[in-house]
Amino acid sequence: MTPPVNLSQPPKVDGACRAPLRWLFALHCMVCGEAGQDGRDLCRACCAALPWQGPACLCCALPLPSPDTCGACLQKPPPVTQAHAVFDYAFPLDRLLPRLKFHRDFASGRVLAQAMADHCAPLTQPDALLPLPLHRGRLRRRGYDQALELARPLARALDLPLATDLLERAKSTSAQSRLEADARQRNLRGAFRVIPSVSLPAHIVLVDDVMTTGATLHAAARVLLAAGAQRVDAWVCARVA
Structure with missing residues (x-):
């Protein structure tokens, strides 16, 4: 038998x-x-x-003729000390990232996280990587956080602590892509809060998939700095020019 x-x-x-x-x-x-x-x-x-990003502003990751700080960031320094993007948001990144973000294509996320690890390894390494959190309602509907899907293998590749219990999305906001620049700022007021009774690392890197105006990353960075973090950077997969 x-x-x-x-x-x-x-x-x-x-x-x-x-x-x-x-x-x-x-x-x-x-x-x-x-x-x-x-x-x-x-x-x-x-x-x-792939549309690997060339020279860019060290503070906002917008393309420049050579690595430097752009005039807008010199005039009004952002709350992030440095922002780094691996790619320009162009073909085929504009196909791969939505596949991760909206269609559970974790193979795309794995490839993009590997590219981020290669790009970010020479940068100043933080005390922790912090994936930009989704509001719990959106997380429930989507079933996963695309920033976490990038940050988890990135932290593993660079041997960095992954912090998922420092920051939360305090309120549900409208999708930033649908709003003009001024409306984006208003939309994000009070959007983030540091989880009570946590001790923040001195140097934190926020991880996200796409940076458009930077308003979301800046809102999170301000909250972290106000709560005691000494430096906040941003590492993103792609930058919209």
């Missing part, structure tokens, strides 16, 4: 089968479908063709 198969345990694979299994489950590029390279769901050609 054939013994029953235990579906709760993965099958044991001997050495002779490992190579065929590696071929069977080989990574494929999520952009073009060719074989992935360097342990990623992305081929080398598509990786090179």
Whole structure:
């Protein structure tokens, strides 16, 4: 009599089968479908063709001829000390990020987090990474936080503490993408609060998927600084020019 198969345990694979299994489950590029390279769901050609950001303002991550501080940030310094974006928000990032944000495409998130880790490794490392939190109502509807899906593997790759219990979204706000710049500022008043009785690290990096005007990141940074953080930076996957 054939013994029953235990579906709760993965099958044991001997050495002779490992190579065929590696071929069977080989990574494929999520952009073009060719074989992935360097342990990623992305081929080398598509990786090179991604809209990697060039020189930019050190404070707001807007493109500049050379790394510097733009005139707007010199005139009115933002609450974040530095902001860094890995990509410009252009094709195919404008397809990959929405796949993560709205369609549970965690493979896209994994690839983008790997790119963020490569880009952010040389930067000044913080005491903790803090994914920008969603309001609990939006988190309930979506089922996951895209900023956390980027921050978790990023923290693991850079061996940094991941802080998910420092800051919360205190009120539900309208989607920032639907608002003009002034309305974005009003929309975010009182949007964040530091969780009571927590001790804030001195240097915190906020992690998010897309930076448009920076209003959301700035609102969170102001709250953290007012509560005792000494420095807040922002690391984002993509910057809208």
